[in-house]
Amino acid sequence: MLVEEAGASLFRGLRTRLTLWYCGVLGAALILFGVALYFGANYFLLQPLEDSAQQHARMHAEQWLAGHLDRACASSMPGNPFPAPGKEGPVMEWVLCFDAQGHPLIGSDDQLPPGLISGSLVQQAVQQGNASDIVDGGHSFGAIYRYAVAVPSSDGSAVSGVVLVGESIQAQENALSLLLILLLCLGALSLLGAGVGGLFLANRALAPARLAWANQQRFIADASHELRTPLTLLRADAEVLLRSRERLQGEDAALLDDIVTETNHLAAIANNLLTLARLDSGQLHREHEVIHLATLAHHGARRIRALAVQRAIRVEEEHHDQPYVIGDPLLLEQAILVLLDNALKYNRQGGSVLIRTLERDGRAILEVCDTGIGIPPEHLPHLGERFYRVDKARSREAGGTGLGLSIARSIARLHRGQLTLTSVPDQGTVATLSLPLARSAGFETLQHRPALRKAAAPDQRLGARETGLSR
Structure with missing residues (x-):
């Protein structure tokens, strides 16, 4: 799909x-x-x-x-x-x-x-x-x-x-032959004119919709940005109160724990909405660097390994060829973390997650395979729609917001790539991120430069971005 x-x-x-x-x-x-x-x-x-x-x-x-x-x-x-x-x-x-x-x-x-x-x-x-x-x-x-x-x-x-x-x-x-030739020529010219005129009329007709869309995206971005500060303060206040848990009644401490949990969830939604609004409007800053996809995948796997150990899930890696791509390492690692986060959340106890990189048909391929619960076929066409979740109750318990795949999809499209999902219920899901290869000689000579290797491992830079992403 x-x-x-x-x-x-x-x-x-x-x-x-x-x-x-x-x-x-x-x-x-x-x-x-x-x-x-x-x-x-x-x-x-x-x-x-x-x-x-x-x-x-x-x-x-x-x-x-x-x-x-x-x-x-x-x-x-x-x-x-x-x-x-x-x-x-x-x-x-x-x-x-x-x-x-x-x-x-x-x-x-x-x-x-x-x-x-x-x-x-x-x-x-x-x-x-x-x-x-x-x-x-x-x-x-x-x-x-x-x-x-x-x-x-x-x-x-x-x-x-x-x-x-x-x-x-x-x-x-x-x-009759002359009439047929005239009809074909005039018909072709008419269709050509209709195409040009249709594009012009469609642009004019969609202008109000574009304006409404831009206003909506600006509103979402502004509202999400404004919500981050009060949510952060609310969470900080609750965490300060929880430091004196021994002086609080049990019921009050439980309420404060709920407040911290819900503010974390709301903060994740606000951050994801802000990211989506910026991606849709093209206002998100994007770097153009040559990135070793296998290195980026390795750092993503390393970041989720501790969480996987807590859930008794094995994280395995397979890297073939030397796929290099051009793009923003922060955004691409954010998309990889979305796929890995989903593979962990919807996996089974004692399951496994495999992250694989290779070259196929002139494109760089990153696959995330899990042995989880899988996705029913009727839900596959809707995956990637915003706030769409297959199992709303289970996704809510796992901390999902229904925006993760939307962000990963937008990042893939921003890099002229594609995100595909295939799944078999009760067997697992395979998420495939396909990106154009960087093959020109000019880029290949840059692959061994220290600055490039630093760009391929953006752990410290990515730490400033909240991930809170899920299916």
């Missing part, structure tokens, strides 16, 4: 979806209009010629039945334009006669277009009474519409022959 991007990318995704919907609706309308226009033009351009050919074929068949075979098998000007009834201007038309076996009769001409007498159209007309098709008349004539009609014998018991009329439709085909 890929943990989705949140925060700043929200409006980019909305803008893209709005633009695609706009282009999709316009594209569907253009396709419907183009199809209707093309087939409408096809009907109005070709149907009169087809009706003309059919009418002429019946007229010549009637002349054949009347005994005027020579007139039935020749147009007024063989091989030349023949006037079509009801049409302005001449149309290139040919008239041919065939016997019942398909052999040409009088009216055949060596100057006929190639393909005019080819094929099985005559046999189809003998069997069905009439038939039609479109053939290629060669470079000089182009497309030709053919219509063949069977001429019955005098007693109507057999077929005497077939009259075939062909009309050139190349001019109409050229017009």
